Amino acid sequence: MAVWALAASIRRIVTEERDWPQALRAADNAPVVEELRVVLLNGLRAALSGRGDVGEAHLEDFTQDALVRIFAKLDEFQGRSKFTTWAHSIAINVALTELRRKRWRDVSLDQFLEDGRHFAEAVDESAPADGEEEREHLVRKLKRAIAEKLSVKQRAIIAAALEGQPFDQTVALLGTNRNAAYKLLHDARRTLKDALTAEGISEETIRTSFAS
Amino acid sequence: MKPVTKEQLAGLASLVGATREQEINCSECAVFAAEFAERQLAGLPLDETLAKVEDHLAVCPECREEMLLLRRVLESGN
Numbered sequence: 305m306a307v308w309a310l311a312a313s314i315r316r317i318v319t320e321e322r323d324w325p326q327a328l329r330a331a332d333n334a335p336v337v338e339e340l341r342v343v344l345l346n347g348l349r350a351a352l353s354g355r356g357d358v359g360e361a362h363l364e365d366f367t368q369d370a371l372v373r374i375f376a377k378l379d380e381f382q383g384r385s386k387f388t389t390w391a392h393s394i395a396i397n398v399a400l401t402e403l404r405r406k407r408w409r410d411v412s413l414d415q416f417l418e419d420g421r422h423f424a425e426a427v428d429e430s431a432p433a434d435g436e437e438e439r440e441h442l443v444r445k446l447k448r449a450i451a452e453k454l455s456v457k458q459r460a461i462i463a464a465a466l467e468g469q470p471f472d473q474t475v476a477l478l479g480t481n482r483n484a485a486y487k488l489l490h491d492a493r494r495t496l497k498d499a500l501t502a503e504g505i506s507e508e509t510i511r512t513s514f515a516s
Numbered sequence: 517m518k519p520v521t522k523e524q525l526a527g528l529a530s531l532v533g534a535t536r537e538q539e540i541n542c543s544e545c546a547v548f549a550a551e552f553a554e555r556q557l558a559g560l561p562l563d564e565t566l567a568k569v570e571d572h573l574a575v576c577p578e579c580r581e582e583m584l585l586l587r588r589v590l591e592s593g594n
Contacts, residue, residue, distance in 0.1 A: 511533030
């Protein structure tokens, strides 16, 4: 093991001997909060290295926001992982949620639903299938299922996902919460899968027909 | 709406094929993400709950991206 990796492992073991939640809840918690801040900042620096749109000031902001979130969720830490791993996962979520917000498209609810209305028409069953019979059959059935089995909202949420629209923007457009939007998307996927399997197309075929 | 590309159709087929009857959502995935990352990096087996995290990651690009970065942090020794 390289010296730096050994040092990192020892540092982690020593750090994890501390009861982080208890130390953070203590009245004189300033030193441990600062220590956690540095841990999170270094983590975000490693996670987001190479991204041209993230500078040191962003990392500092994300770290501060993450600390606030971690304190708010401290009672939810179950000890199923190291505290610092749990904290890093929150910091990464905070940072990426903010970075994704910058990718929000200029789209209205009307446009979002309009895309849903025309989603099935946008699927050309022959062009993207390269003339491959099994693939063309799958796309034809998929297009039919989209048109006949899905609601406009379900079509819209799938179309948005395929366009790479950040999920939080979809949630905001629908005026709902993430869990309800996820259920809408899951129900849509499940409906399409059921429709395809009812046509005799196996799960394996659905997953792998476009793999090559 | 623009025509659906071949890549988008491939993505849709992959998503539909990976769909499970019961799935955890993003919030539930977040609860177990840290434990999942540690066990996966250590090569330890996943229990039933963590297997659902794996299923969720197969259909959720945003949670998958976050897991990738979490692994990067752990692998960097942080």
